[in-house]
Amino acid sequence: MSSQKEIWDALQDLRLGSDQETWKLQVKVHQQFEVDHKLCLVVKGLNPEVQKPTGIKGAMPGIWGLIDKVEGQIQDDGTVNFYFWKEHHMLTVLERAPYTYKGWVVAIGLWQNRMEPNFLRYIPFKIHIEKLPPECRREDIVRDIGKMHGHVTEARVIEPNPVTGRLAKVWVKVDFHVDHKIILVKNVELKQGSEPVELNFRFRDLQKFCTTCGSLQHAFEFCPRASSISTTAEALMFIGTNPSTTTIERQIAIEGIITGQEIGESSNSVPIIPMALAPLADYFIEDACLESQESHPRANDVEIVSPDHGMKRKNADIELEDTQKQPKRQEQCSTTIPTASTSQASTHVALDLKTYAVSNSKGLVAALKPPLEP
Numbered sequence: 001m002s003s004q005k006e007i008w009d010a011l012q013d014l015r016l017g018s019d020q021e022t023w024k025l026q027v028k029v030h031q032q033f034e035v036d037h038k039l040c041l042v043v044k045g046l047n048p049e050v051q052k053p054t055g056i057k058g059a060m061p062g063i064w065g066l067i068d069k070v071e072g073q074i075q076d077d078g079t080v081n082f083y084f085w086k087e088h089h090m091l092t093v094l095e096r097a098p099y100t101y102k103g104w105v106v107a108i109g110l111w112q113n114r115m116e117p118n119f120l121r122y123i124p125f126k127i128h129i130e131k132l133p134p135e136c137r138r139e140d141i142v143r144d145i146g147k148m149h150g151h152v153t154e155a156r157v158i159e160p161n162p163v164t165g166r167l168a169k170v171w172v173k174v175d176f177h178v179d180h181k182i183i184l185v186k187n188v189e190l191k192q193g194s195e196p197v198e199l200n201f202r203f204r205d206l207q208k209f210c211t212t213c214g215s216l217q218h219a220f221e222f223c224p225r226a227s228s229i230s231t232t233a234e235a236l237m238f239i240g241t242n243p244s245t246t247t248i249e250r251q252i253a254i255e256g257i258i259t260g261q262e263i264g265e266s267s268n269s270v271p272i273i274p275m276a277l278a279p280l281a282d283y284f285i286e287d288a289c290l291e292s293q294e295s296h297p298r299a300n301d302v303e304i305v306s307p308d309h310g311m312k313r314k315n316a317d318i319e320l321e322d323t324q325k326q327p328k329r330q331e332q333c334s335t336t337i338p339t340a341s342t343s344q345a346s347t348h349v350a351l352d353l354k355t356y357a358v359s360n361s362k363g364l365v366a367a368l369k370p371p372l373e374p
């Protein structure tokens, strides 16, 4: 039986008044709407797993250096409208794009263009092209290479200055589709029929991207191709993207991924670390050690907070705590992991691990902090 309240609530579904004259907003309200939306930018995070609309609304004014000069409003589709007081502020923000929030790129578009099919679908990247042979530093060549990344809006060749020692620079600005994958190295046939030349591409203001497939929309842990990479590569990616490692350690990890280093296993199931990865030995934890700890109740499960890494960013960039969902645990154990040397003779690296560790999906564990020196 329905309660009185339910009956009265249901009666509010009656269409009382719908057949009468339309109500109209005041003209000045319409005019204000037009004014407000002329100076409105829409912002969308490309990685919704990490970039929540409330965080974007709170952080972007600071990232732009426009606190109290712009007002954010979250929309139903997860985008955030930012209403600017002054046109030159809005134009400056557009001109200086791209921006990142929590290290991931955000797409920005004029509210007035919201009905266009490409709205929020392109990121304006400046890409430096490295290792281009001197005779190929020609604008049409540079533009043609840039086209492989996206629609080229500008191509520039800056000649070297042997007197001052300034090196040559070659860059393009492209509108990069959000579904495209970042390409950092490519063999390019610069002359018909000749040996391809390996070129490097450096994206300005790019911070986080999937290190497995190059997507701007997910971290490598969530990559559909994650199953295709090896256990060691996955562990090295944790180290390579971990802000608490040193620059040298990150370089070693990245080099290890590039050269396909693999941690082997001895006959007694103890991991053998290749020489190239020996400096990172402290980061690898024997999984059996963790498993033995699993059976004991732990006093503290500690959330790992990943402050952003030290890569280049805009001055006012505000980064909040990373809250990526990763397996997290605190462990204490002592174990010994042999290191493979070039002569096949093993040396032993004693580990006394009292550190936070992350287990990747395949069982190999990379510690987020190396043990302290005794």
Ligand SMILES: [Zn+2]
Binding pocket: 210, 211, 212, 213, 214, 215, 218, 219, 220, 222, 223, 224, 225
């Ligand atoms: Zn991916």
